[in-house]
Amino acid sequence: MTQRYKKAKMANEAKPCPCDIGDRMDYGGLGEEVQIEHIKAYVVNPASPSEKAIICHFPDFFVGKKPWSPSQDWSTFQEWLKDRKATDINREVDAVLKYLKGQCGASHIAAVGFCWGGVAVHHLALRYPDIKAGVSVYGIIRDTEDRYQLHSPTLFIFGEKDDIIPLDQVTVLEKRLQEKCPVDFQVKVFPGQTHGFVHRKREDINPSDKPFIQEARMDMLNWLEKYV
Numbered sequence: 001m002t003q004r005y006k007k008a009k010m011a012n013e014a015k016p017c018p019c020d021i022g023d024r025m026d027y028g029g030l031g032e033e034v035q036i037e038h039i040k041a042y043v044v045n046p047a048s049p050s051e052k053a054i055i056c057h058f059p060d061f062f063v064g065k066k067p068w069s070p071s072q073d074w075s076t077f078q079e080w081l082k083d084r085k086a087t088d089i090n091r092e093v094d095a096v097l098k099y100l101k102g103q104c105g106a107s108h109i110a111a112v113g114f115c116w117g118g119v120a121v122h123h124l125a126l127r128y129p130d131i132k133a134g135v136s137v138y139g140i141i142r143d144t145e146d147r148y149q150l151h152s153p154t155l156f157i158f159g160e161k162d163d164i165i166p167l168d169q170v171t172v173l174e175k176r177l178q179e180k181c182p183v184d185f186q187v188k189v190f191p192g193q194t195h196g197f198v199h200r201k202r203e204d205i206n207p208s209d210k211p212f213i214q215e216a217r218m219d220m221l222n223w224l225e226k227y228v
Contacts, residue, residue, distance in 0.1 A: 030044050031043050031044035031045070031056070034099075036059070036095050036096060036099045037095040037098075037099075038063065038091075038092075038095065039059055039060050039061075039063050039064075039092050039095060039096075040059075040060045040064075041057055041058060041059040041060060041096065041099075042057075042058040043055065043056070043057050043058075043104075044056040044057075045104070055100070055104050055106055057096065057099075057100060057104075059092060059095075059096045061084075061086075061089045061092050061120065062084055063092065065083065065084060068080055068084075068116075084116075086116050086117070086119035086120040086123060086139070087119065087120075087123045087141060087144075089120060089123070090127070093124065093127075093128065097109065097128070097130060108132050108228045109130060109131055109132060109228075110131065110132055110133040110134065110135075110224050110227065110228045111124050111125075111131055111133075111134045111135070112134070112135040112137070112220060112224070113134075113135070113136060113137065113139060114137045114138065114139065114196075114198065114199055115137070115138055115139050115195070115196070116139060117137075117139060118136040118137045118138055118139020118140065118156075119136070119139040119140060119141055120139070121134040121135065121136040121139070121154070122134070122136050122139065122140050122141045122147070122154070123141060124152070125150045125151060125152040125154045126141070126144075126146065126147065126149065126150060126151065127151075128151070128152070129151040129152065131151075131152045132152060132153075132227050132228050133152055133153050133154070133155075133223060133224055133226070133227035133228050134150075134152050134153070134154040134155070135154070135155045135157070135220045135223055135224065136154060136155070136156050136157070137157045137198050137199075137216075137220075138157065138158055138159065138162060138164075138165065138195055138196070138198075140156065140170075140173065142169060148173070148176040148177050148179070148180040148181055149180055149181065149182065150177070150181050150182070150183050150185060151182075151183065152183065153183050153184040153185065153223075153226075153227050154183075154185050154186075155185070155186045155188070155219065155220065155223040156170075156173070156185070156186065156187045156188065157188055157189075157190070157198060157216050157219065157220070158170060158187075158188070158189045158190070159189070159190055159192075159193030159194050159195060159197045160189050160190060160191045160192055160193055161192055161193060161194050162193070162194055162195040163194070163195065164195045165195065170187060170189070173187065174187045184227075186223070188216075188219065190212040190215070190216060191212070192208075192209070192212070193209065193212055193213075197209065197212065197213055197216070198213060198216045198217060198220075200213060
C-alpha cells in the first residue's frame with residue numbers, strides 16, 4: 001500500500017549527511033551497555049516483566065570505529081564510508097537478533113533508522129523476514145537490483161527540501177515498490193522540511209516546522225504499533 005503525502009523523493013546513501021545527533025532525553029540512564037559477541041550495544045529493558053514490554057536496543061554497527069561528524073571534511077566522507085557500509089552489517093545483525101530472541105525473549109522485532117541508519121533499515125527489510133516492521137528516515141538503498149522486494153512492512157520518511165536527496169529517485173522508488181513489493185509500505189514526504197528534520201534538536205526547531213516534526217514522529221510510532 002502506498003500513501004502519498006506530496007511528491008515522493010528518495011535519500012541517496014552515497015552522499016554525505018549534514019545532520020547531527022538529535023535530542024538526548026534527560027532520563028538519567030535507564031539502560032546498560034552489554035557485549036554481544038563481537039559488538040557492544042546499549043539495551044533498555046522494561047522496569048517490570050510483561051508480555052507487551054518494549055526492549056530498546058542500540059547496537060554499535062560501526063564495531064568501535066569512529067562515527068561520522070558534521071564537522072569533518074566532506075571530501076573524506078567516501079573514504080570514511082568504505083568500512084562502514086550500511087549494507088555490510090549482516091554479522092552484527094545476526095548477533096543482535098540471536099541476543100534479542102535468546103536473552104530477551106523478544107518475539108516481535110522492529111527497526112528504526114535515520115540517514116545511515118535508514119539505509120540499514122532498508123537493508124534489514126530486504127534480508128531479514130524476522131523484522132516485523134521498519135521505519136527508514138531519509139535513507140534508502142539505490143544500487144541493488146532487488147531493492148524493491150521488501151520482506152517487512154516499511155515506512156519511508158523524507159523532507160521536501162533535503163539538499164542531500166535527489167528528488168526524482170523516490171518517484172521511481174514508489175513506482176517500483178507498487179510493482180514489485182509484496183508487503184505493505186508507505187512513502188511520505190513532508191513539505192518544506194530538510195535533511196535531519198525528524199530528529200532535529202529542540203533549539204533548532206522553527207515553530208512552523210514543529211507540526212511536521214511531531215507528525216513524522218507520530219507516524220513512526222503508529223507504524224510500529226500497527227505491525228509490532
